[in-house]
Amino acid sequence: MNKIVLDANVLYSNILRGLFLWLSWGSLIQITWSDEIWDEVFRNYSDDDEAKQKFRQNIEGGVFKQFSASRKTLAGGYTLVGLPDKDDEHVVALARQQNCSTIVTLNLKDFPDALLSPVGISVCSPDLFLCDLFLSVPEEVKDGVLQHMKAQTKMKPKKAFYLEKLKNAKATKFASILETEDAAGNLFPEVWP
Numbered sequence: 001m002n003k004i005v006l007d008a009n010v011l012y013s014n015i016l017r018g019l020f021l022w023l024s025w026g027s028l029i030q031i032t033w034s035d036e037i038w039d040e041v042f043r044n045y046s047d048d049d050e051a052k053q054k055f056r057q058n059i060e061g062g063v064f065k066q067f068s069a070s071r072k073t074l075a076g077g078y079t080l081v082g083l084p085d086k087d088d089e090h091v092v093a094l095a096r097q098q099n100c101s102t103i104v105t106l107n108l109k110d111f112p113d114a115l116l117s118p119v120g121i122s123v124c125s126p127d128l129f130l131c132d133l134f135l136s137v138p139e140e141v142k143d144g145v146l147q148h149m150k151a152q153t154k155m156k157p158k159k160a161f162y163l164e165k166l167k168n169a170k171a172t173k174f175a176s177i178l179e180t181e182d183a184a185g186n187l188f189p190e191v192w193p
Helices: 008-012 014-025 035-044 049-066 086-097 113-119 126-136 138-151 159-168 172-183
Strands: 002-006 029-034 102-104 122-124
Touching: 002 086, 008 014, 008 035, 014 029, 014 049, 014 126, 014 138, 014 159, 029 035, 029 086, 035 049, 035 086, 086 102, 086 113, 102 126, 113 122, 122 126, 126 138, 126 172, 138 159, 138 172, 159 172
Parallel strands: 002 029, 002 102, 102 122
Antiparallel strands: none
């Protein structure tokens, strides 16, 4: 099982956060985050204090309770690896402390492989991670997507809308794989007809 740290920019995205949570729920991956990572998500969520507070309450009342094992405490006094942005060092420290092999982030430039590889950590985009996971366990990933779509009882997205949301969240190659599967009749019927 892949043990990963989700960076704030992945958790910020509703569709990516939801999909990674469902893949974790299905035991395909083990996700890890810290209060420091979530503080960044909450801080950048919205300029509207009321919207920010509502989002925080939803996360604390849902995600934190259902995925409490993913929440890890970052021990202080960690060794810096020399990232371009010192504010990202806590993400690497968490990965090292929790023995995570991969950091999933949209900010690849902020996590240079030359600095992470010597400490045994890889970094990849959500798109690449999802594509690689699909290649290794396609049916399980498709089931994770299906469960994620079924859970969206308010929005009730059609497959095309869901795939467009993935593309908008920069998971374009993964969305294309799912489109190809759907065109070949290998995905699943519409969840919400």
